[in-house]
Amino acid sequence: MCGRFALTEPAARLKEFLDVVDVEEFPARYNIAPTQPILVVIAGERQEPGSNLPDRKALLVRWGFTPSWVKDPREFPLLINARAETAIGKASFRAAMRHRRILVPASGFYEWHRPPKGSKEKSQAYWIRPRNGRIVAFAGLMETWSSADGSEVDTGAILTTAANAAIGRIHDRMPVVIEPRDFARWLDCKTQEPRAVEDLLRPIDDDFFEAVPVSDRVNKVANVDPEIQAPLAPALAEAAAPSAGERARERRRKTGTGNDEGGPDDGGQLSLL
Numbered sequence: 706m707c708g709r710f711a712l713t714e715p716a717a718r719l720k721e722f723l724d725v726v727d728v729e730e731f732p733a734r735y736n737i738a739p740t741q742p743i744l745v746v747i748a749g750e751r752q753e754p755g756s757n758l759p760d761r762k763a764l765l766v767r768w769g770f771t772p773s774w775v776k777d778p779r780e781f782p783l784l785i786n787a788r789a790e791t792a793i794g795k796a797s798f799r800a801a802m803r804h805r806r807i808l809v810p811a812s813g814f815y816e817w818h819r820p821p822k823g824s825k826e827k828s829q830a831y832w833i834r835p836r837n838g839r840i841v842a843f844a845g846l847m848e849t850w851s852s853a854d855g856s857e858v859d860t861g862a863i864l865t866t867a868a869n870a871a872i873g874r875i876h877d878r879m880p881v882v883i884e885p886r887d888f889a890r891w892l893d894c895k896t897q898e899p900r901a902v903e904d905l906l907r908p909i910d911d912d913f914f915e916a917v918p919v920s921d922r923v924n925k926v927a928n929v930d931p932e933i934q935a936p937l938a939p940a941l942a943e944a945a946a947p948s949a950g951e952r953a954r955e956r957r958r959k960t961g962t963g964n965d966e967g968g969p970d971d972g973g974q975l976s977l978l
Contacts, residue, residue, distance in 0.1 A: 707786055707843070707863045707880045709923060709932070710814035711735045711832075712744060712842055719744075719810055722840045724888070725761045729970040735933055736815075739785045743768045745845060745861055746808040761892065766807075770862035771850040772797050787846055789866045789881050789906035793846065793899045798862070802899040806891055809843040809863055809881060815923050816916075818875040830923050831875055831916040831941075832934045842908065844881035844891060848892045869908035874941065875916060882909040885940035915940040 713733035720728045721748050737743060742765040749762040770784040784797060792798040813834030820826035835841050844864040851857050864881040872879045883891050887905050890897055917940045923933045 707816075707865060707878075708739065709736050710737050710811045710843075712737065713812045713931075714810070719763075719840065721819060723761060723763065723808065723810060723842070725763045729761045733931070734929070735931050736926065736929045737768070739957065740767060740769050741784060742766065742955070743861060744810060744893070744897055746810065746842075747761060747805075747856060748846065748894065761888075766847055766859040766861040769860055770797070770801075770846060770848055770864075771858070771860045773848055773850060775850060784862050786865045786878075787862045789844070789864045792846070792864060793903070798846055801848050802932075804894050805847040806894055806902070807845040807847045807861060808888060808892065809845040811841050811843060811880075813841065813914075814843075814878075814920075816872070816876045828921075831919055832919045832923075832936075833872065833875075833879075833914050833916045835913060836860050836915050842883050842885075842888065844883050846894070864906060866906055866908050869911045869913075871911045871914060871941070872908075872916065879908060881906050882913065884909075914972075917941075963974065 711734060712798065713735060716728040716730045719725075727745055728744070731744075744763055745766050746761050746763050749760045768785055770787065771778050775781045787795070789800045793802050799897065813832060816831050816833055818829045818831065820828070845861050846864065847859060847861045849857050849859050865878045866881050867873075868875075868877050868879040883905060891902055891905055896931075917934070917936055918937045920937060922928045
């Protein structure tokens with residue numbers, strides 16, 4: 706699952722990484738929460754032949770997906786995540802998987818490790834970031850919801866998949882990462898059917914992220930300062946190669962059922978998932 710993330714990169718670096726027409730300057734955001742606006746990238750109209758301008762566009766949407774057929778969003782759960790394994794056939798996400806796939810840029814995300822029930826241990830928050838200061842782009846879906854009075858709200862969700870071996874020590878889900886070489890294919894909803902991009906909906910390599918334990922200050926939406934990413938201890942060591950049993954469990958997770966459309970958020974966050 707992904708219930709909080711951060712985007713602290715300067716606009717110029719984002720523009721280059723995402724190859725978009727333009728990105729407006731905005732302040733660093735260290736604790737992005739559901740219902741807040743998030744930056745996303747969509748495929749735009751193709752440029753004239755010979756033009757060297759990019760055809761991707763950046764825009765803001767509300768983090769919390771609302772299908773177009775919903776009559777009253779107040780009576781519908783806020784969908785901040787969508788399970789990659791079931792999104793193609795899920796009524797809430799089927800149309801967006803076919804027509805409105807997006808990229809969600811981030812500097813990293815937060816996840817909470819919950820101890821077993823009955824344990825006296827506290828939940829531990831982790832700041833999970835790409836190694837070597839890289840930017841990351843999550844796979845996402847977008848939908849525009851229209852009210853009876855004609856007003857419109859652009860909304861979005863982040864796709865999740867089974868966690869890789871490294872993140873699996875913290876949580877069993879993680880965001881789907883789209884690598885730069887696959888940006889065009891993922892965003893191309895005109896020629897690429899959902900099944901044609903299904904191979905992209907997989908866990909990223911184990912060594913892509915590092916997980917840094919941080920304080921529980923990130924639990925509160927009001928805490929938006931960079932200190933919430935201050936390490937409490939060194940980053941987790943890289944996970945060892947999984948055993949045969951762990952690989953079997955990983956396969957079961959990848960083919961399992963269920964969705965991210967319900968349940969409480971991690972680490973004392975708002976119950977919006």
